[in-house]
Amino acid sequence: MSFELITIPCLSDNYAFLAHDAADGKTLLVDVPEAAPISEALYKKGWRLTDILLTHHHQDHVDGLAELLKSHPARVIGAKADQNRLPPLDEAVVEGDIITVGSNNGLVIDVSGHTIGHIAIHFSNSKLLFTADSLMALGCGRLFEGDPDQMWGSLSKLATLDPDTIVCSGHEYTAANGRFAITIEPKNSALQNRIREIAKKRSRNIPTVPSTLREELETNPFLRPDSTEARHNLGMRNNTDAEVFAEIRRRKDNF
Ligand code: FE
């Protein structure tokens, strides 16, 4: 059975996600910024937590784990590459591994760039992709550890998935990302429309996450280094996609 998804705002701008398979009574949590809102969501839904996936080691994605496990024991899954700096794992995974939650099989994808060892997981039957701080709504994570080539390689893998895939990313940064994106492609009408939708949602305190991969492919500058308009504006008509991506990332860092 496909997952039912809920998005849980945590801390000031983080998101955690619960994916529940009703037929098998399994519930997966992706990232644990803090325990309280997650416990509350589980309680309200009457779901029993069975699995926890940690996307990367940053505190705002793992800090609530110890407290949550006290009341909600579950299998903890994370990247083998990050085992030395993640909380204790029950299962350490590498790219290509499959994480099974009820009848849902999630493919582990290495999306290093923001950190080395950051993973995403793709549940194709539910069309859900958990990306945390790799591909984000209208953006991508800052390159704390990896280089632009590596992040471009990571995003390129995600870009090949079904455009109907729902992208569950880690932060509410979308409005600020939009202010930057429009400087790269001011004439992109899909981007203009999306920025209007984001403003409407945020004025009512509605999350802009998750998004669809289709929206990201049409509007996210970090997936669009092949855009004629972007290349023209950057003066990079003859560069590689990786070079254009690197320039867009550099500009965002200085924006
Ligand atoms: Fe992070």
Ligand code: ZN
């Ligand atoms: Zn984060």
